């Protein structure tokens with residue numbers, strides 16, 4: 001199963017929030033959940049909806065990730081600064 005988030009302003013619908021599990025509130029489409037086809041099951045695509053509060057939280061985390069990219073490794077020969 002894969003989850004692809006693509007936050008973009010769009011029409012909001014009443015529904016359940018994917019992130020915080022609240023239901024019956026205004027949500028926007030935040031991405032899509034996909035699963036590949038295979039023996040016993042067919043490929044599927046399910047849209048993901050989140051509430052406004054979670055949209056902001058996800059956006060904030062996204063901005064954070066862009067401004068301070070995590071280093072997956074430390075280059076040889078360089079000591080950690082602390």
Ligand SMILES: [Zn+2]
Pocket residue numbers: 017018019020021022050051052053054055
């Ligand atoms: Zn939420």
